[in-house]
Amino acid sequence: MEFSKMFVQNMAVLVTFAYIANLIYKYAIYRTSGVVKYIGSVLLLIAGGWSATFFGFELSKGIIFDMRIVPLLIAIFVYRRPSVVFAVGLGIGLTRFAFGWTDAALAGFINLTILGMVGALLNVWFRRVDWSFFRQAVAAILFINMLNCINIAIFGVIPADEYMIHIVPYTLPTSILLCSFFAFILRDFQKDQHRAIELSELNQLLQQQTEELEKNKVILEDRAKQLQLASQYKSEFLANMSHELRTPLNGIINLSQFISDSAEDTTREDLARYGQLIFNSGEDLLKIINDILDLSKVEAGKLEIVKEEISLLEVPAWVGPHFGLVAEQKKLAFDTRVEEGLPHTICSDPQRLQQILRNLLSNAFKFTEAGKIELNIYKAEEPQLKGEWIVFAVSDTGIGISPEKHFTIFEAFQQADTTVSKKYGGTGLGLSISSDLARLLGGFIKVESAEGKGSTFALFLPLS
Known part of the structure; x- marks a missing residue:
């Protein structure tokens, strides 16, 4: 029963460390480059394994029981490169020597190295099979925990029969339960991270859309002003064109009517002068019409150039x-x-x-x-x-x-x-x-x- 209590206490240490590590990653490592973030996250997992050992249960001199396999399980689901998973297992194994160079430390190093290799293989396998996170978590937790017990029985300093009969019945179920608990804490944390990333991306997208809307608003306002100005110019042009057309037309009509009504009383000199005025008015009218026709031809691309x-x-x-x-x-x-x-x-x-x-x-x-x-x-x-x-x-x-x-x-x-x-x-x-x-x-x-x-x-x- 002492082993179960010890594992629960050790898990509490890991949860506390995970929270502290998250703060370190969020406020110190996350703002660095991609390579530094990657290496920093690996070192935090290895440090988590070391902290589990530091606060572990010392059965006798040099023999320590703890939950150091939890960071390795996290690595299996977090990283896409199997070599990184193996590096985490190897790193946690090496930290075992920080508590003394003993046979138990060597056994712990061998155990974590083997677990790191198996974790890397599981990492590759999980990416090839279409399993849900629940099935992957159950498979990894059961396999790693059972292999951990087998390795300790084979390489550990405690006699195998004593370990399997008196220790495993308490440590294995408790470890599986606590690992499952931690796995789903990890899953919940990943979902929060994904939601945070999605929210950040949505915020960026909304900011971009807001900026585009502002630009489009400015463009639309400018076009509205241009349309208003064009409408104003059109109205002014029509009024002006009406005046320009009426002036020569009125001259032609009035003078023609005057000549028609008083042809007998009009002298030859007056007729010539009136004719010249009619001719000039006709030329002015023709020029206006030609200008409008030329403009329409240019806009239609039909004006011919003869060089x-x-x-x-x-x-x-x-x-x-x-x-x-x-x-x-x-x-x-x-x-x-x-x-x-x-x-x-x-x-x-x-x-x-x-x-x-x-x-x-x-x-x-x-x-x-x-x-x-x-x-x-x-x-x-x-x-x-x-x-x-x-x-x-x-x-x-x-x-x-x-x-x-x-x-x-x-x-x-x-x-x-x-x-x-x-x-x-x-x-x-x-x-x-x-x-x-x-x-x-x-x-x-x-x-x-x-x-x-x-x-x-x-x-x-x-x-x-």
Whole structure:
């Protein structure tokens, strides 16, 4: 009966040690690297075997009975490598020599070494069979405990018959019972650990999802603002477009009606003047319609580009006569310059190049009340781009554009300010179409401008 009481006391020591070891692992070892954690857990199990021996029941000098096999049983179920299970058994066996180099210590070392080897084999077997934890625990506890008794009977210093008759009937059932108790404590601890790991992973997942939701919220808010802004621009565009279309249409209708009603009383000079006004209104209306059609073709990818040789010396003649007349009417200086040493020709679409230059010059004259307009053609190298570029730069001394509006002015239906369309008119399509056409020609448009200090719109086209 003393043996049963001793085993219960020894198990209490192991439970206490297991709690302390868990605290050490949780607050000291767990925060280290994976290798250190692995080695630390093995050393804690070996230390558990040593503590069981330290607090064991000393039957006589050098002969100690204890529950040192419990850490080995834990190792069988905790580790996936059989070599580690054997190392735990060997380590616990070596700690037996810490209590003296005796025959009993040697027998204890041999016993734990054999149990470590058998535990390693059980570890391999359990991973190959589809058994529940309960069946594995029962098999391991029974087999290790019975083998432990056989080893002590064979290698121990106590006579085998005395050990089997007077000691085993008390120690074996108690050891099996206590090992079972400890096994299910281990199982409960593992479940808690798994729940803690799952909870930690869920927390991380929730944190990631929360961060993604925050990002998506910001994106959705930004898109909502963009949609609201687009809706606002659409409404402004429709109102502006209605005005732009009605102005030439009203001119055509009113003048045509006036001529029809008073043809007999109208002089030839008045008829010619009215005809010219109708013609100009028709041209304005056609330009608006062409801009809308060009924009829809670009967005649909159906605008054709026809490249051919273009003489750079002829480019000023495309725009000079028309805008020279506009400059005289607005009393502005207008000058075109072609840098010396340029190649005679470039390969591009002359119709689209002329359309871009007309749009840029029309804007320059529209938004300039005093000063001058310049068209400079020169060769340049872009540091961020390869190759040489021909630049068509339109500069003015007009109202200018604030830096924060440099991007939006290239969006369809948008101008730098709503007051701009009210004061100067226009649909807001010119720069958008020009930018799209520049990309189709293999180039781009850069803007340099400041509010009240004029603007420079530069069309870059590749030289080769």
